[in-house]
Amino acid sequence: AQTVTQSQPEMSVQEAETVTLSCTYDTSESDYYLFWYKQPPSRQMILVIRQEAYKQQNATENRFSVNFQKAAKSFSLKISDSQLGDAAMYFCAYRSANTGNQFYFGTGTSLTVIP
Amino acid sequence: EPEVTQTPSHQVTQMGQEVILRCVPISNHLYFYWYRQILGQKVEFLVSFYNNEISEKSEIFDDQFSVERPDGSNFTLKIRSTKLEDSAMYFCASSDLRRETPTDTQYFGPGTRLTVL
Numbered sequence: 001a002q003t004v005t006q007s008q009p010e011m012s013v014q015e016a017e018t019v020t021l022s023c024t025y026d027t028s029e030s031d032y033y034l035f036w037y038k039q040p041p042s043r044q045m046i047l048v049i050r051q052e053a054y055k056q057q058n059a060t061e062n063r064f065s066v067n068f069q070k071a072a073k074s075f076s077l078k079i080s081d082s083q084l085g086d087a088a089m090y091f092c093a094y095r096s097a098n099t100g101n102q103f104y105f106g107t108g109t110s111l112t113v114i115p
Numbered sequence: 116e117p118e119v120t121q122t123p124s125h126q127v128t129q130m131g132q133e134v135i136l137r138c139v140p141i142s143n144h145l146y147f148y149w150y151r152q153i154l155g156q157k158v159e160f161l162v163s164f165y166n167n168e169i170s171e172k173s174e175i176f177d178d179q180f181s182v183e184r185p186d187g188s189n190f191t192l193k194i195r196s197t198k199l200e201d202s203a204m205y206f207c208a209s210s211d212l213r214r215e216t217p218t219d220t221q222y223f224g225p226g227t228r229l230t231v232l
Contacts, residue, residue, distance in 0.1 A: 004157075033219045044118065044225035045206065052219075091158065095219055100171050101146060101210070103221060105158035 002027045004094050006106035013082045014114050020067075021077045021109045023092030031097035034068065034075045039108075040088040048090070051075065053097070079111075087113045117141045119224035121207050127230045128197055136192045136227045138207030147190045148208040148221060149182065151175070158206065164190065197231045204228050 003026045013019035025034070036048040051059045051068050058066050063080045079086055092106040120139045128134050140147050149161040162172040164182050179201075181193045190209075194201055205228075208221040 035220070037223070045223035047220055047222070050220060093158075095221075097219070101163050101212070101221075102148070102160035102171055102173070103150070103158075103208075104160070105150075107155075107157050 002029075002094050002096070002104045004092055004104050004106040006090075006092055006109050008109045009107070010110045010112070012112040012114055013079070013086075015082055015084060017082055018078060018080045019082055019111065021079075021090050021092075021111070023075045023077070023106055025073050025075065025092075025094050025104075027073065027094065027096075029096055029098065033095045033097060034066075035093040035095070035103070036064070036066070036075075036077045037091045037093060038086075038088045039091065040085075045091065049077065082113050084113050084115065087111055119207055119209055119222050121205075121224035121227050123227060124225065125228045125230070127232065130199055130231055131196050134194050134197055134229065136194075136205050136207075136229070138190045138192070138224055139188050140190055140207065140209030141211070141222055142188070144209035144211045144222070146170075146210045146212050146221075147182075147184070148210070149192045150206040150208065150223075151203040152206065152226075153200075153203045161192070194229075197229075199231050202229055202231045 005024045032053045034051045037045045039045045049061045067076045089108045093103045122137045147164045152158045162176045163170045204226045206226045207224040210221045
């Protein structure tokens with residue numbers, strides 16, 4: 001089975017600064033999707049950004065961008081101009097394009113934004 | 116924006132009791148999922164459901180678990196005889212895998228925290 005690793009259980013960032021959350025994964029497949037989800041306290045998981053493995057261009061959504069390194073199996077999330085509302089648990093997830101619909105999640109990174 | 120909803124937000128039960136966790140997926144979605152997260156551990160896949168039948172399930176999803184879509188809107192997870200190790204956050208998700216829309220993204224509910232005493 002695929003494994004997803006988030007090596008940073010907790011991170012903190014000063015408001016308005018930039019922070020990068022790490023994610024690595026292990027797969028033998030060449031076609032897959034990668035996701036970052038955000039889970040604020042006591043609220044539902046929200047999709048932040050997604051990346052298709054066949055695309056070389058890194059996905060960007062406003063202040064959120066990824067650094068997708070397919071050869072290194074790395075998928076980090078960069079949050080620019082951090083805001084207080086960015087404080088949440090962030091989960092990295094993998095989904096195969098060919099062998100089923102289930103997501104494989106990392107253990108999450110808890111992000112604190114310091115005013 | 117449409118959301119996946121789950122009830123209850125917190126369920127406390129005695130070991131050996133049956134529980135039913137409820138989910139209302141996004142209305143035009145066709146695939147439904149349950150995941151669980153034991154405290155401090157990864158979110159783990161349990162089961163996916165399509166066209167009124169299970170399409171995939173993990174080894175966690177044993178005979179104690181069942182899923183059902185009893186009507187056109189609800190999607191339920193039943194645990195027949197709860198064990199202490201079933202204590203976890205249970206997340207429901209749905210996705211729309213038709214070709215016309217982004218086919219790979221799952222939308223998650225807020226979760227139900229199940230505590231088994």
